[in-house]
Amino acid sequence: MTDTQPEATTDTGVSEPVAENTPTTTDAPADGTAAAAPQRRRRGGDDRRGGNANRRPRRGGRPERTKPEFDQKIISIRRVTRVMAGGRRFSFSVAMVIGDKKGKVGVGIGKAGDTQLAIEKAVRNAKKHMITVTMNADSNIPHDVHTKYASSEVMIMPAPGRGLVAGSSVRTVLELGGVKDVTAKLFSRSKNKLNNARATVEALKQLKKA
DSSP states (O other), rough: OOOOOEEOOOOOSSSOOTTTTTOOOOOTTTTTTOOOOOOOOGOOOOOOTSBTTTTOOSOSSSOOOOOOSSSEEEEEEEEEEEEEETTTEEEEEEEEEEEOOOSEEEEEEEEEEEEEHHHHHHHHHHHHTTTTTOOOTTSOOSSSSEEEEEEEEEEEETTTTTEEOHHHHHHHHHHHHHOOSSSEEEESSOOOHHHHHHHHHHHHTTTTOO
């Protein structure tokens, strides 16, 4: 008894024998080029840039940053050393000015072993010593003031139409306090920015309503 070969059927209904060792061929593209090999998929569906196509979106998205109540500016930052029996201990001293540019301003100082912690202490200290500047509707001071704090001596004069003319940390205090159209003059040669800022605050305390 002989083995029968399978027959292939065509659309015409005529059956033709198929050879056993006949290689099977695949359909080639019409332009005669070889078919591109299928690309290997990487684990997790990552593309070349490292993204994950199947990654789920984050729930809620990134929360919006809330604007701080007061604007802050560091006027001085120093590394101080304390000599102890076991050696030296280093810490950071930060002097900062905060204000809302609407009449409230304060100067504070903070000291800690970490810079960020010293800044937080300086902000809390500035809030404790915050003052309200006496100004008119145009954010101008009513009269001249002249004061001295420690080795710093400062004078502040109204100057309508000239803008804010001041230097050193005096300008920082006046700017964050919202004072406009003034001229400030430092009569001392002190380079201590903290004393200059505190002298400015003491001068603003002397302002009285016209």
